[in-house]
Amino acid sequence: MTRVLLLIALLAWLPGCGGNSAPSASGTPAGLLTNGADPILEIKSPSGSRTVALSQLIREVPVKRVTVNDPLYGRDKTYDGFSLEDLASYSQNLRAESVIFHCRDGFSLRMPFVAARKAGLVLTFHDLEMSEGFPSSLDNPIFVERRNKAAAYLQAHHLEYEQAKHGRTPAQKRIVQEYETARGERDRWARRVDELNRLGNIGPFHPVLLRALAVKDLVDWDAPDAVRAIEFEHVVPSGGRDYPAGAAADSPVMTGYKLFHAKCLYCHAMNGGGGRSGPELNIPVNVTEYLKEEYVIAFILNARAVRARSMMSVQPEITRQDAERIVDYLKYMKNNKRVY
Ligand code: HEC
Numbered sequence: 001m002t003r004v005l006l007l008i009a010l011l012a013w014l015p016g017c018g019g020n021s022a023p024s025a026s027g028t029p030a031g032l033l034t035n036g037a038d039p040i041l042e043i044k045s046p047s048g049s050r051t052v053a054l055s056q057l058i059r060e061v062p063v064k065r066v067t068v069n070d071p072l073y074g075r076d077k078t079y080d081g082f083s084l085e086d087l088a089s090y091s092q093n094l095r096a097e098s099v100i101f102h103c104r105d106g107f108s109l110r111m112p113f114v115a116a117r118k119a120g121l122v123l124t125f126h127d128l129e130m131s132e133g134f135p136s137s138l139d140n141p142i143f144v145e146r147r148n149k150a151a152a153y154l155q156a157h158h159l160e161y162e163q164a165k166h167g168r169t170p171a172q173k174r175i176v177q178e179y180e181t182a183r184g185e186r187d188r189w190a191r192r193v194d195e196l197n198r199l200g201n202i203g204p205f206h207p208v209l210l211r212a213l214a215v216k217d218l219v220d221w222d223a224p225d226a227v228r229a230i231e232f233e234h235v236v237p238s239g240g241r242d243y244p245a246g247a248a249a250d251s252p253v254m255t256g257y258k259l260f261h262a263k264c265l266y267c268h269a270m271n272g273g274g275g276r277s278g279p280e281l282n283i284p285v286n287v288t289e290y291l292k293e294e295y296v297i298a299f300i301l302n303a304r305a306v307r308a309r310s311m312m313s314v315q316p317e318i319t320r321q322d323a324e325r326i327v328d329y330l331k332y333m334k335n336n337k338r339v340y
């Protein structure tokens with residue numbers, strides 16, 4: 001019912017449907033699409049990958065008009081887009097475990113599906129300040145200002161910093177700390193400006209959060225730019241090579257398995273299946289058989305605390321408790337070795 005109402009509301013404002021302007025040759029309403037083109041969204045899931053043109057999505061998924069305070073601009077912006085929930089329902093992925101955004105520049109970002117849903121993620125395709133698509137993102141003013149402000153701070157405090165660098169008093173330590181924070185800020189915003197300049201604009205799809213405050217980890221969320229594909233991941237209920245056969249549904253082992261499946265398997269293999277950038281962790285020798293448990297936990301939390309120059313990135317959203325559950329799972333798997 002709501003879907004019908006939304007479609008009617010949509011038809012009411014679409015140019016070309018109100019009788020004022022003619023639809024373009026493809027039957028796509030004019031004025032909505034980047035440079036008159038019809039961008040494609042790729043939707044991936046374990047059952048396969050499909051590409052859908054924006055014009056088709058507009059016909060088949062409710063379009064939401066949203067106003068959000070967009071961190072990219074530091075002010076309220078109004079967009080048209082699709083809620084993640086509607087996209088998941090459209091592609092039969094409502095039970096997904098996580099969602100991965102793939103961007104035009106090859107960057108990708110994974111987030112838990114529940115969190116994205118709770119935060120009201122909307123994948124927008126049109127900034128209403130434009131006749132179509134998104135404005136140029138060259139020299140994003142907000143990020144340029146932050147970069148320049150930090151750079152000016154560095155310049156103004158350089159001498160002070162050089163003098164305090166080897167000092168031990170609390171005042172000197174504070175000067176050093178503030179200087180280093182500013183340096184981190186300058187690099188961070190310089191990188192963001194460069195990224196956006198390289199992309200040219202944030203289309204074809206730009207995710208925003210309607211309720212960022214609802215999810216603690218997302219309060220400072222920096223949206224992935226220029227999304228071209230979304231991927232839904234599901235926990236394989238059973239049968240996957242990493243599945244802990246025989247473990248009870250509410251056991252710590254099963255909790256650890258879900259974490260491992262969502263956050264580790266895309267780099268690591270288990271019983272010969274999984275990602276290739278990290279090592280196999282079970283066959284022929286399980287990692288808990290040659291590394292002490294406390295070191296496995298430490299490794300998961302911060303690999304370089306155990307092995308200098310480790311290639312494994314820090315997993316920021318893993319807590320100590322999560323790491324302990326993952327170790328429960330890893331230990332369980334040493335008695336579930338399968339060679340394929
Ligand atoms: C982005 C890819 C990536 C992710 C994600 C990742 N790892 Fe790793 N991991 C690696 C790489 C690469 C190594 C090789 C270690 C090195 O360079 O020190 C490694 C090493 C390890 C080791 C040490 C193995 C050994 O024999 O020395 C453990 C244990 C481990 N990872 C567990 C995990 C767990 C558990 C997770 C999920 C919470 C995880 N990793 C997530 C890439 C990853």
